[in-house]
Amino acid sequence: MAIYLDNHSTTRLDPRVLESLLPWLTDHYGNAGSVTHDMGREARAAVDVARETVAAAIGGAAREIVFTSGATEANNLAILGAAARRGVARGHVITVATEHHAVLDPVEHLERIGFAVTRLPVAPQTGILSLDALEAALRPETFLVSVMLANNEIGVVQDISAIAERVHSRGALLHVDCAQAVGRLPVNVDALGADLASFSAHKFHGPKGTGCLYVRRRERAVRIDPLVYGGGQERGMRSGTLDVPGIVGMAEAARLAVENLPEEPVRLRGLRDRLWRLLQAGIPGIAINGPPLHDLALRIVNNLNVRIPGVDGQSLLSTLGGAGLALSSGSACSSESPRPSHVLQAIGLDEDQARASLRFGLSRFTTADEIDRAAQIIAAGVASLRSL
Ligand SMILES: Cc1ncc(COP(=O)(O)O)c(C=O)c1O
Numbered sequence: 001m002a003i004y005l006d007n008h009s010t011t012r013l014d015p016r017v018l019e020s021l022l023p024w025l026t027d028h029y030g031n032a033g034s035v036t037h038d039m040g041r042e043a044r045a046a047v048d049v050a051r052e053t054v055a056a057a058i059g060g061a062a063r064e065i066v067f068t069s070g071a072t073e074a075n076n077l078a079i080l081g082a083a084a085r086r087g088v089a090r091g092h093v094i095t096v097a098t099e100h101h102a103v104l105d106p107v108e109h110l111e112r113i114g115f116a117v118t119r120l121p122v123a124p125q126t127g128i129l130s131l132d133a134l135e136a137a138l139r140p141e142t143f144l145v146s147v148m149l150a151n152n153e154i155g156v157v158q159d160i161s162a163i164a165e166r167v168h169s170r171g172a173l174l175h176v177d178c179a180q181a182v183g184r185l186p187v188n189v190d191a192l193g194a195d196l197a198s199f200s201a202h203k204f205h206g207p208k209g210t211g212c213l214y215v216r217r218r219e220r221a222v223r224i225d226p227l228v229y230g231g232g233q234e235r236g237m238r239s240g241t242l243d244v245p246g247i248v249g250m251a252e253a254a255r256l257a258v259e260n261l262p263e264e265p266v267r268l269r270g271l272r273d274r275l276w277r278l279l280q281a282g283i284p285g286i287a288i289n290g291p292p293l294h295d296l297a298l299r300i301v302n303n304l305n306v307r308i309p310g311v312d313g314q315s316l317l318s319t320l321g322g323a324g325l326a327l328s329s330g331s332a333c334s335s336e337s338p339r340p341s342h343v344l345q346a347i348g349l350d351e352d353q354a355r356a357s358l359r360f361g362l363s364r365f366t367t368a369d370e371i372d373r374a375a376q377i378i379a380a381g382v383a384s385l386r387s388l
Helices: 015-025 038-058 071-085 101-112 131-137 160-169 244-259 264-282 313-322 342-346 351-355 368-386
Strands: 065-068 092-096 116-120 142-146 173-177 196-200 211-215 303-307 357-361
Touching (some): 071 211, 092 101, 101 173, 160 173, 351 357
Parallel strands (some): 142 173
Antiparallel strands (some): 065 211, 196 211
16 A cells, blocks of 8 residues: 555545435435435435535635535636626736746736736745735736645745735635645635635645635625526526535535644644654755644645755655655646745755655545654665665
8 A cells, every 4th residue: 555645736535525425425415506305405415414514614604605516616716706796807816926827827817817916925945925025016007916825846825814914904705725734724705814715635634626616795705707607506706507416525624624723733743743743854955845843823734845955856855756655746737837935945955955855645534553653664765765
């Protein structure tokens, strides 16, 4: 069995989640939109309960949840939907150089069709966004700012509530990509001050292909245009037959993530720190990318990202892959492209350093034995590559 340490890319489905969603894939296959009969009504009821559960897990209200196919779609809906609502391709959007491509690419699309865009740099090494830089970039015509909560490569956690204050004081909307945060730190859309927030079930032991966009409907209600038109599902915000098993599974995964919140991050942090200690002992010259591990407010507990001088990144990854280690050297979502990680470059690494970096993501199912074996395999791999 592979040692799976690529949990920022995706996570294993929790068996309890599988159990919760299976009946909706088999016997209970009604369409949640067909409420003229019992099978449709029971599917609708299951979606209603799931919507409540997901909303409660993130501190929102059920009517603020728009189910999507994942965080990519949620990010696109937030960014393109906020822009489309304006009716004209005018205005200014701010985002950050270290965002996921599921934010950077829709923003780039807006730029191509006429919107002004600012991509803010981050601090070298830590990846922290400067509030002063944000403040200076805000313009009267800025209508949207998109900043992620926890970074999928270097784990940096941005100070979203402070960012929200600045953004709101200038009358713009704040979108927050929360894909990597659920189950690793408490996520509350009110405490964050998010107007729009994206989530993805498969990042917290739920099924792939389901996520949601939180759209604030209480005070400061937010209006965005849909991207997909059709049957008018999700209050017209996202047409298409609802994925009942995915939605039920996402809700169970969210419930478990919140239920495990007090203990799971502590355990993950212990394992992550153990991994770092072992790597540090076994690999001379190894260094951390991203904020310091001990600063709990600045870095998610299940993330480690290291650079290993004196080895070629591609050779290292193929050596480790051959030894049964599943991990990544950049954002897995872009690993088909051989380009070095834009996040690592944004924090000051050159191309070779970025290529010779490894990203570890730990999960609920990671064991201490796996950590010990992984560290041994990596130290041995590095030693053999360095001796060539
Ligand atoms: C921060 C972040 N946003 C968005 C996504 C895309 O999520 P999904 O796979 O649900 O489309 C990812 C996946 O890697 C991510 O890490």
